[in-house]
Amino acid sequence: MDRVKRTLTPYLLVLPGGLWLLLFFAVPMVTMLSLSLQEGDIVNGFVFTGHWQNYVDAISAYQTQLIRSLVYGAITSVVLIVLAFPVAYWIAFYGGRRKATYLFLILLPFFVSFVLRTISWRMLLTDDGVLLHPLKEAGLLPGDFQILGTATAVIAGLVYSFLPFMVLPIYVALERIDPRVVEAARDLYASPLTSFRKIIFPLALPGVFAGVLMTFVPATSDYVNSELLGSSETTMIGQVIQSQFLSNSDYPSASALSFTLMTVLLIGVFAYARALGTEDVMKVAAR
Amino acid sequence: MRLRIGGDRLLHVYTWILIGWLILPIAVMILFGFNDPQGRYNQTWQGFTLRWYGEVFALEALTDALVVSLLVAVATALIAGALGTGIGYALGRWRFRGAGALNLLMFAAIASPELVMGSSLLSMFVSLGAPLGPVSITIAHVMFSVSFVAVVVRARVVTLDRSLEEAAADLGASGWTTFWKVIFPIILPAILSGVMLAFALSIDDFVITNFTAGTTQTFPLWIWGSTRVGLPPQVNVMGTMIFAGGVLLAVLSNIRSRPRRKAA
Numbered sequence: 001m002d003r004v005k006r007t008l009t010p011y012l013l014v015l016p017g018g019l020w021l022l023l024f025f026a027v028p029m030v031t032m033l034s035l036s037l038q039e040g041d042i043v044n045g046f047v048f049t050g051h052w053q054n055y056v057d058a059i060s061a062y063q064t065q066l067i068r069s070l071v072y073g074a075i076t077s078v079v080l081i082v083l084a085f086p087v088a089y090w091i092a093f094y095g096g097r098r099k100a101t102y103l104f105l106i107l108l109p110f111f112v113s114f115v116l117r118t119i120s121w122r123m124l125l126t127d128d129g130v131l132l133h134p135l136k137e138a139g140l141l142p143g144d145f146q147i148l149g150t151a152t153a154v155i156a157g158l159v160y161s162f163l164p165f166m167v168l169p170i171y172v173a174l175e176r177i178d179p180r181v182v183e184a185a186r187d188l189y190a191s192p193l194t195s196f197r198k199i200i201f202p203l204a205l206p207g208v209f210a211g212v213l214m215t216f217v218p219a220t221s222d223y224v225n226s227e228l229l230g231s232s233e234t235t236m237i238g239q240v241i242q243s244q245f246l247s248n249s250d251y252p253s254a255s256a257l258s259f260t261l262m263t264v265l266l267i268g269v270f271a272y273a274r275a276l277g278t279e280d281v282m283k284v285a286a287r
Numbered sequence: 288m289r290l291r292i293g294g295d296r297l298l299h300v301y302t303w304i305l306i307g308w309l310i311l312p313i314a315v316m317i318l319f320g321f322n323d324p325q326g327r328y329n330q331t332w333q334g335f336t337l338r339w340y341g342e343v344f345a346l347e348a349l350t351d352a353l354v355v356s357l358l359v360a361v362a363t364a365l366i367a368g369a370l371g372t373g374i375g376y377a378l379g380r381w382r383f384r385g386a387g388a389l390n391l392l393m394f395a396a397i398a399s400p401e402l403v404m405g406s407s408l409l410s411m412f413v414s415l416g417a418p419l420g421p422v423s424i425t426i427a428h429v430m431f432s433v434s435f436v437a438v439v440v441r442a443r444v445v446t447l448d449r450s451l452e453e454a455a456a457d458l459g460a461s462g463w464t465t466f467w468k469v470i471f472p473i474i475l476p477a478i479l480s481g482v483m484l485a486f487a488l489s490i491d492d493f494v495i496t497n498f499t500a501g502t503t504q505t506f507p508l509w510i511w512g513s514t515r516v517g518l519p520p521q522v523n524v525m526g527t528m529i530f531a532g533g534v535l536l537a538v539l540s541n542i543r544s545r546p547r548r549k550a551a
Contacts, residue, residue, distance in 0.1 A: 018389055114493055160312075
């Protein structure tokens with residue numbers, strides 16, 4: 001009896017949370033897949049007809065936005081690696097006793113609502129705002145110069161939004177490096193550059209991978225930055241899906257787009273994992 | 288560890304520049320809570336005032352939205368805290384059939400784009416004809432935060448020394464007593480971190496809330512809805528208060544846990 005109770009315990013503990021995830025994460029995905037194959041409208045209701053044409057129509061109508069989002073997401077991740085690596089490196093190796101303080105400072109933006117932060121950026125970047133006005137007065141920028149509404153503004157906003165998600169995993173990977181390994185490299189007459197290239201960077205790669213996972217997916221599917229900082233020239237797929245769902249109530253085509261986005265992102269992530277090719281990388285990602 | 292790549296001073300300066308960049312919009316938000324704008328747009332600096340701190344709750348719709356956000360966040364923290372602790376403890380303590388599938392489900396919920404989770408939940412609610420409001424928002428928030436709580440609790444449980452349980456059993460404690468008297472106090476800080484994380488994720492969430500709220504307004508949704516007509520300074524004041532509260536809580540919990548770490 002006691003044994004039965006003991007083997008049942010983990011299942012009882014897991015049951016409520018697991019059910020919640022099944023009912024409100026897994027089941028909705030199936031519902032959305034089904035909805036994406038239906039026909040009809042919000043007034044007369046939708047009927048399942050296995051209508052694959054939804055996908056063809058949605059993708060051909062919005063391929064520009066879909067491709068643009070993937071490009072923005074990829075640029076964001078690359079810029080993030082370049083910006084975040086030196087910071088993570090400095091904190092991990094030179095942060096000393098203040099490591100926790102520096103990480104806390106990096107995380108400060110998370111204490112302000114995502115939407116509010118982006119609105120602050122919009123204020124800073126307006127054509128006659130605090131940043132551009134003085135530069136224009138000083139003649140450093142032409143009078144009609146503007147950043148808001150451009151792809152640069154949207155990508156800069158995305159980079160800002162997800163920077164901590166790149167710094168942290170790279171920091172964790174660098175922090176785990178055994179100092180003796182680097183010392184050994186030096187004892188064997190490796191130059192600082194060689195030991196960085198051959199020892200430190202490869203050991204940091206799992207962190208870079210985790211960082212790309214944590215930034216590419218949310219950046220590609222984001223619609224807050226492109227809505228607040230962009231223009232009709234920078235519309236991203238998230239904005240399309242959001243307005244199809246919430247303004248047009250065109251659920252089948254919105255579901256088809258949403259599903260396409262997820263499939264493309266999943267394929268991208270797996271292809272990327274394959275390209276890097278180590279099992280370690282997947283293990284770190286799964287953690 | 289000195290790596291003698293040189294330029295560490297340059298990196299130090301660079302780190303501070305990046306931190307400055309991260310803090311810049313926060314400073315703008317705080318500053319414009321003290322601004323005295325003449326028109327509807329709180330965009331240029333026009334003079335210092337404390338007026339908005341006195342009138343912070345003057346806009347009824349905004350205050351209602353903040354209250355909804357707080358209530359949803361408290362409910363989410365409690366429910367996700369309880370469910371996530373169950374999952375985290377079980378995964379850390381036992382090996383059992385289905386644990387792998389559960390881990391995969393949690394990983395998928397953490398890694399999936401919010402946009403997809405939000406839109407799929409809306410699809411389901413629409414298909415079922417379920418009403419949208421504070422309940423559907425809370426359901427969604429528990430869904431995306433429960434995995435985070437579980438991960439935090441599991442990380443603490445796997446480091447538990449099993450001999451503690453054996454010692455308690457040797458002294459005649461039942462499994463139930465051992466859990467509440469020995470295990471629970473040890474993992475409590477991890478549970479509290481998980482609960483705080485769930486609260487923070489919930490109160491800040493925009494995307495999933497946007498899909499599951501219907502006509503209900505939360506703090507981020509209200510801000511999003513009023514960007515075109517201009518944000519009132521009260522939003523900056525509320526944002527500043529949430530920021531200050533969060534930072535204070537984080538700093539306090541860090542100070543409290545520090546001496547213990549040294550003793551261990």
